[in-house]
Amino acid sequence: MSEPTPTARPSRTINQDPDAMPPLGKAVPLGLQHIMAMFAGNVTPPIIIAGVIGATTGEQIFLIQVALFVAGVSTLVQTMGMGPFGARLPIVQGTSFGFLPVALPLAKAFGLPAVLGASLVAGLLQILLGACLKRIRHWFSPVVTGIVVLLIGITLMPVGLKYAAGGVGSDDFASPTNLGLALFVLTVTITAHQFGRGFLKAASVLVGLVSGYLVAIALGMVDFDLVTDSTWFALPRPFAYGMEFSFTAILGMALIMFVVGLETIGNISAITMGGAGRHAKDKELSGGVMADGLATSFAALFNTLPNTAYAQNVGLVTLTGVVSRHVVTIGGLLLIAMGLFPKLGGLVAAMPHAVLGGAGIVMFGMIASAGVKIIKECELDQRAMLIIAVSLSLGIGLPAVDEIANTMPGQLGLLLKSGLVPAAVAALVLDAILPGKPGRQATQEHTMAANAESAKANP
Known part of the structure; x- marks a missing residue:
């Protein structure tokens, strides 16, 4: 049985390259x-x-x-x-x-x-x-x-x-x-x-x-x-x-x-x-x-x-x-x-x-x-799904219920009204403390690999 043909990487077009300059009439x-x-x-x-x-x-x-x-x-x-x-x-x-x-x-x-x-x-x-x-x-x-x-x-x-x-x-x-x-x-x-x-x-x-x-x-x-x-x-x-x-x-x-x-x-x-x-x-x-x-x-x-x-x-x-x-x-x-x-x-x-x-x-x-x-x-495992669930509930739910923010003192109430603030904080905290997070070294290696791949695409 023959090996499957690898999917060819699409050629990089001028649209996808941040450093490319379209003709002035289009730019x-x-x-x-x-x-x-x-x-x-x-x-x-x-x-x-x-x-x-x-x-x-x-x-x-x-x-x-x-x-x-x-x-x-x-x-x-x-x-x-x-x-x-x-x-x-x-x-x-x-x-x-x-x-x-x-x-x-x-x-x-x-x-x-x-x-x-x-x-x-x-x-x-x-x-x-x-x-x-x-x-x-x-x-x-x-x-x-x-x-x-x-x-x-x-x-x-x-x-x-x-x-x-x-x-x-x-x-x-x-x-x-x-x-x-x-x-x-x-x-x-x-x-x-x-x-x-x-x-x-x-x-x-x-x-x-x-x-x-x-x-x-x-x-x-x-x-x-x-x-x-x-x-x-x-x-x-x-x-x-x-x-x-x-x-x-x-x-x-x-x-x-x-x-x-x-x-x-x-x-x-x-x-x-x-x-x-x-x-x-x-x-x-x-x-x-x-x-x-x-x-x-x-x-x-x-x-x-x-x-x-x-x-x-x-x-x-x-x-x-x-x-x-x-x-x-x-x-x-x-x-x-x-x-x-x-x-x-x-x-x-x-x-x-x-x-x-x-x-x-x-x-x-x-x-x-x-x-x-x-x-x-x-990886959308149970841990990731829990983080997404809690964050989205806060981010979408809090702006819809003004009474919660109105009961909070001063700046805290203003921050809750946005929804994005508590959601971002919840995502950061849960991702940091919940067990099962990929190690920092693995994350850094993933970032370095992504940067290296990007450098090859943008010589």
């Missing part, structure tokens, strides 16, 4: 696709914080401008690298929603300067976490990382549907027009992805977003007032609101920083596994987390909220398979241009939430799928 639209996918998430937190501090229309435009500028600069650090900083992967940085549950009450109690001071310190602590990550990487086994990525996707799914309904607080929330527009974008995106070839397939989300934007304009759903009110050119100003340091604010932001660090580890793992089909290298994880912290401190200097790696763009990479970091570098340059030329940012900001929601539905689902793929890397 620019692909970079724009990344920006349109994350744009609403990046400008919404500064709009919310502007309402809390009673900002004027001019101040709101300024806060949007600096959020775009900081996101662009921070994205370049991730994609191009700066010494030990940066994963050198297609990671888009943007204003973090994760800090909002803590930042909003702090802004009300102490003012925006205290939030910015706490963000500066939290970013420095995250840099320290990234620098030490190699020594503690054995804490983040596939079951732990996979659970975090899976829950990121599950947590974002309602966000995509709320966008599809028109955005929470809109007068026509869940109207047939909004839902129909989101369904149109979703249909176009799926059709372009499944039946398109080459560039059309890779740019399926951009095709869906542009198509939906044009339909929204035809239906009279687009308000261009923000474009009209914005100036043509403006330089971002650092320290416009000053900076103060409060122990209470620093403690709250530091706790959330650790969770955001876990999210970044999960996002990087999802990119390499879902897009490139390999495990993340130590230097990619460490550099990515350090760049995340640097971006948060840099954001504080420029008057905006902490930055983080954007999960929706991870979903985009997983969906399209385009892992070129240079594509996202172009996206970072576009973000900087929008920060320097506010009218450009206003043009994208005018896109209705329903259009973004149609694309978000599939992208956020792809993040959860990447989490499942990571979990499959471990």
Whole structure:
């Protein structure tokens, strides 16, 4: 009986290689696709914080401008690298929603300067976490990382549907027009992805977003007032609101920083596994987390909220398979241009939430799928199933029962509301203490083998 023919390893395409550069005519639209996918998430937190501090229309435009500028600069650090900083992967940085549950009450109690001071310190602590990550990487086994990525996707799914309904607080929330527009974008995106070839397939989300934007304009759903009110050119100003340091604010932001660090580890793992089909290298994880912290401190200097790696763009990479970091570098340059030329940012900001929601539905689902793929890397024995069961129960159940978080004191209640925090802690603790965990040496050997395999694929 003849030996079975080994399965040939697929050839590495330009889509799967982080260091490859597609032709400029394709790279620019692909970079724009990344920006349109994350744009609403990046400008919404500064709009919310502007309402809390009673900002004027001019101040709101300024806060949007600096959020775009900081996101662009921070994205370049991730994609191009700066010494030990940066994963050198297609990671888009943007204003973090994760800090909002803590930042909003702090802004009300102490003012925006205290939030910015706490963000500066939290970013420095995250840099320290990234620098030490190699020594503690054995804490983040596939079951732990996979659970975090899976829950990121599950947590974002309602966000995509709320966008599809028109955005929470809109007068026509869940109207047939909004839902129909989101369904149109979703249909176009799926059709372009499944039946398109080459560039059309890779740019399926951009095709869906542009198509939906044009339909929204035809239906009279687009308000261009923000474009009209914005100036043509403006330089971002650092320290416009000053900076103060409060122990209470620093403690709250530091706790959330650790969770955001876990999210970044999960996002990087999802990119390499879902897009490139390999495990993340130590230097990619460490550099990515350090760049995340640097971006948060840099954001504080420029008057905006902490930055983080954007999960929706991870979903985009997983969906399209385009892992070129240079594509996202172009996206970072576009973000900087929008920060320097506010009218450009206003043009994208005018896109209705329903259009973004149609694309978000599939992208956020792809993040959860990447989490499942990571979990499959471990042996799904009774031990692993128990860790998954407890973590998912906490991660999905706690956000659905606000009364539990409301009975807890201060910051603990805020952390429980996210669901991701207790789930990640439960996964880390259970994986560390339950008997039967593969030895640390075996984990390190597995990581070294994965890194060696990746090095061969990327000579």
